[in-house]
Amino acid sequence: MLDNLGSAIKKGIDKIAGAVFVDKKTVESIVKELQRALIEADVNVQLVFEISEKIKKAALDEKVKGVEKKEQIVKIMHDELTELLGGKKQEYKLDKKKQNKIMLVGLYGSGKTTTTAKLAHYYEKRGFKTAIVGLDVHRPAAREQLEQLGKQNKIPVFIDQNENDPIKTWKSFEKQLKDYNLIIIDTAGRHDLDKELVKEISDLTKEVSLTYSTLIMPADIGQIAKKQAEEFKKSAKVNSVIITRMDSTAKGGGALTACKEAEAGVFFITTGEKVNDIEQFNPSSFISRLTGMGDLEALLEKVNSAIDKQTAGKLKQRLEKGIFTMDDFYQQLESMQSMGSLSKIAGLIPGLGKAKLPDNLLGTQEDKMKKWKFAIQSMTREEKQNPELIEKQTSRLQRIAKGSGTTSSDIRALLKQYKLIKDFGKMGLDESSLQGGKLDQKMMQKLAKKFGKKIRL
Ligand code: GDP
Ligand code: MG
Numbered sequence: 001m002l003d004n005l006g007s008a009i010k011k012g013i014d015k016i017a018g019a020v021f022v023d024k025k026t027v028e029s030i031v032k033e034l035q036r037a038l039i040e041a042d043v044n045v046q047l048v049f050e051i052s053e054k055i056k057k058a059a060l061d062e063k064v065k066g067v068e069k070k071e072q073i074v075k076i077m078h079d080e081l082t083e084l085l086g087g088k089k090q091e092y093k094l095d096k097k098k099q100n101k102i103m104l105v106g107l108y109g110s111g112k113t114t115t116t117a118k119l120a121h122y123y124e125k126r127g128f129k130t131a132i133v134g135l136d137v138h139r140p141a142a143r144e145q146l147e148q149l150g151k152q153n154k155i156p157v158f159i160d161q162n163e164n165d166p167i168k169t170w171k172s173f174e175k176q177l178k179d180y181n182l183i184i185i186d187t188a189g190r191h192d193l194d195k196e197l198v199k200e201i202s203d204l205t206k207e208v209s210l211t212y213s214t215l216i217m218p219a220d221i222g223q224i225a226k227k228q229a230e231e232f233k234k235s236a237k238v239n240s241v242i243i244t245r246m247d248s249t250a251k252g253g254g255a256l257t258a259c260k261e262a263e264a265g266v267f268f269i270t271t272g273e274k275v276n277d278i279e280q281f282n283p284s285s286f287i288s289r290l291t292g293m294g295d296l297e298a299l300l301e302k303v304n305s306a307i308d309k310q311t312a313g314k315l316k317q318r319l320e321k322g323i324f325t326m327d328d329f330y331q332q333l334e335s336m337q338s339m340g341s342l343s344k345i346a347g348l349i350p351g352l353g354k355a356k357l358p359d360n361l362l363g364t365q366e367d368k369m370k371k372w373k374f375a376i377q378s379m380t381r382e383e384k385q386n387p388e389l390i391e392k393q394t395s396r397l398q399r400i401a402k403g404s405g406t407t408s409s410d411i412r413a414l415l416k417q418y419k420l421i422k423d424f425g426k427m428g429l430d431e432s433s434l435q436g437g438k439l440d441q442k443m444m445q446k447l448a449k450k451f452g453k454k455i456r457l
Helices: 003-018 024-040 045-059 066-084 112-125 140-153 166-173 195-208 219-236 252-261 283-290 296-305 309-320 326-339 342-346 366-377 381-385 388-392 394-404 408-426 431-437 441-454
Strands: 100-105 130-135 182-187 212-218 240-244 266-270 278-280
Touching (some): 003 024, 003 066, 066 252, 066 283, 100 112, 112 140, 112 182, 195 219, 212 252, 219 252, 252 266, 326 381, 326 408, 366 408, 381 388, 388 408
Parallel strands (some): 130 182, 240 266
C-alpha cells in the first residue's frame, strides 16, 4: 500500500538526519525522489509541484538554521503530505442513544456490499447494536451475498427477495429496526452515475433520513475519484467517502488526494477482502505509518539525535561556505573546553563521528588549548581571517607568540592544527560522504595517507 511513497519519505528523512547541514543539493534530491513517488502513486502533477515548492521554500529559508532547519523540513514534509491526503482526521459522529443510519452508495463493483459488512462488524465490536439492510434490489445475487456476509459475522441482515422497490423494502423493515442503534444500508450501483441511480439514491435519502450518506470508491480509479466524488456530492448528497481496495493498487495516493481536492472526507479505507480489513483513515498517522515510524515526534527525534544542536550551526557556517577562520577555530576550542574532552567534539566534526582517531588526538589537551586561545586573541583581524599571513611572515608569528606568552613552536602547532581541520572540510567531506555520519573505508584510507602519523596536537 503506497510502499514507494513510504520508502521515498524514509529515504528523505534519513538523508536529512545524516547530513551535517541541509544544503540545496540535498533538498533537491529529496524533493525529486518524493515527486517521483507521488506521481507513481497517481497524485495530480500540479499538487506534486505545489508540495515540492513548499518543501523547497521552507528548506531554503535562511532564517532558520542548524538542527531547527532539519526539524523544519521534516515537519513541513510531514504536514504537507498530511494535508495532501486530507488534513485532519474525519469520522462518523455517532450517538449510541439514537438510531444512526449510514447508507453506502457508489458504482458497480466499488465494494459497497463488502464494506457494508465490514462497517457493521467494526461498529458491532465497538458496542453498537448493528443491523444491515439490503436495498440492492436489482440483482438477486446481491441480496444473497449480503445474507452470507451477515451470517458469517453474526449481524442481522434485513432483505426481501420478493420486493423490487427499495423504498417499499425499507418501509417494511422500519418497525423491526427500532431496536438497533446503527443501521448500515447497502444499495445498488450502476456503471455510471446516471439519472436512474441519482433518482434512486435521492428518493432513499429523503425517505430514510440518513445520518451519513457514504460514497464507496475503489482506490484503483486514482485521480478520477475527484470527479466522481464531486458528482456524488452534488446529485446524491454524499457527505463522506470510503476508499476500498487500498491493498491492490499503487494508485491509492491519487484517490486519496483527489478526495481532498473534492472536499470529500475519507472516513475509512479498506485493505483486503476479510471483514477486519477496514480502518479509520487518519492522514497524519497514515503518513507516519508509511515511514515506519510512530509519529511526527519520532521523526523529529531521529533528526535530532543525529547531531548536537549547539554545534550544528557552526559546522554549517564553516563547511557550507568553505570558510574556516581562526575565529571559527577559537569558537571550536571554546566548545571543546566546555565539553571537557576532545573525543566528544570529534563526534561533532563532520565524518569523524564514528571513525576511530589516534588516542593522542583525543587526549585532554587543556593547556595547549588555553595557549592557543591566548594566541588567537593576539592575532589581528586580518590574521584571523587569513592565517596564511602568519606563516609567510615570521615577524607576525613572533609578535603573536610574544603577545600571548607562548612560543613560536606553539604557534606553529596551532597553525598546523588549524590547517588540519580546514583540510578536513576541503577533502570532500561533504554531504554525500557524510551520509549517516560515518566515514567510509575509502575516506579513512585517504585521511590516513594524507595525515598519517602527523596528526598530533
Ligand atoms: P459492490 O458491487 O459495490 O457491492 O462491490 P462488492 O462489495 O461486491 O465488491 C466487489 C469486489 O471487490 C469483491 O470481489 C470484493 O471482494 C472486492 N473488494 C472489496 N473491498 C476490497 C478490498 O479492500 N480489498 C480487496 N483486495 N478487494 C476488495
Ligand atoms: Mg453490492
